[in-house]
Amino acid sequence: MTITTTTHLNFRGDAREALAFYRSVFGGDLATVTYADAHAVTDPAEADQIMWGQVTSDAGFRVMAYDVPSHTRHEPGVLPVFVSVRGTDADELRGHWGRLAEGATVQVPLAEARWSPLYGMLTDRFGVTWVLDVEVAWNA
Template structure:
């Protein structure tokens, strides 16, 4: 299996505009899933904000982004980046998780999610936030 490590940028309401800028700068395809699309709205005013988004260019540029919801603490410049490790093999991703979790704070336990068969988030003992998931195509239907 191959994996991809992608910068995952955090915003408060500006993720879509940032992704549009990066797509314009680097080319590529933008995918955006809103909180409403994912049936994960916790504040109606944020329903159209980005729960998950990415730009992928044929030249290899990749970036992911999301809008931190208002119920979650957010300070620009503090935890501005997640490291996203995506792959197709759940067993391999589980092994990475097991190696990272020692001394870490689990933010979201590794397990099934509405958008992925396996997803988890942790902050390692150095303060780096990691997101591991099995990548699947987004079906907006």
Template sequence: MSVTTTTHLNFRGSAREALDFYRSVFGGRTAVVTYKDVGNVQSENEADWVTWGEVVGDNGFHVMAYDVPSQSPWNQGENPFFVSVRGDDAEEIGSLWHRLAEGSTIVRPLEPAQWAPLYGMLTDRFGVTWVLDVAAAYNG
């Protein structure tokens, strides 16, 4: 079993530009999934915004990013990132979730999602927002 943590940056409409910039600096490959790609367009002018994206470099660099939809509260100074915990074992991710959830505010329950076998988000008692998921192959 393996678990990794990755900084998950939050933007409002500029995630793709940021990911392209980070790739130009650190190298590697970029993967981007839009709200349109997953059928979750809530505002037509945000259809091509990033619902999930990452840059992964051969040198070990890894950062994830997304565009917070306009109907969700977001303040760059208050919630600029998440810590993403990704693993390949649902039981292990579930166990980590239950321990992290103690005293936390659940933003999205840990459950199957369109893009992952398990996905959940919570804000712990220290104010840090965590995203936990079971990795699924991306075929885009």
């Protein structure tokens, strides 16, 4: 298995525009999944916002972004970035999770999600927020 780490940017309604901008700067492919696409709508006004988005280029540029839903606290600049660890081997990700979770605050327990066979979020003892998940191919 291989894993990648990717900067994961957090926005409030601007993720689509930001990802399009980063694509215009670095080139590459843009893929997005809305809350509606993932059947994860909590506020109908946010159904078309980005739950998961990514720009990747052949040159190696990769950035992810999402729109923080209104029911979740968001203070721009306070928690602007997650470290996203994506992989294909659930057991390996569970191992990484177990070590990262020592002294951490679990935000979302590592478990099956509607959009991934395994997903979890925690803030480690140093204050860094990590998202671990099994990568799933989404059609753009």
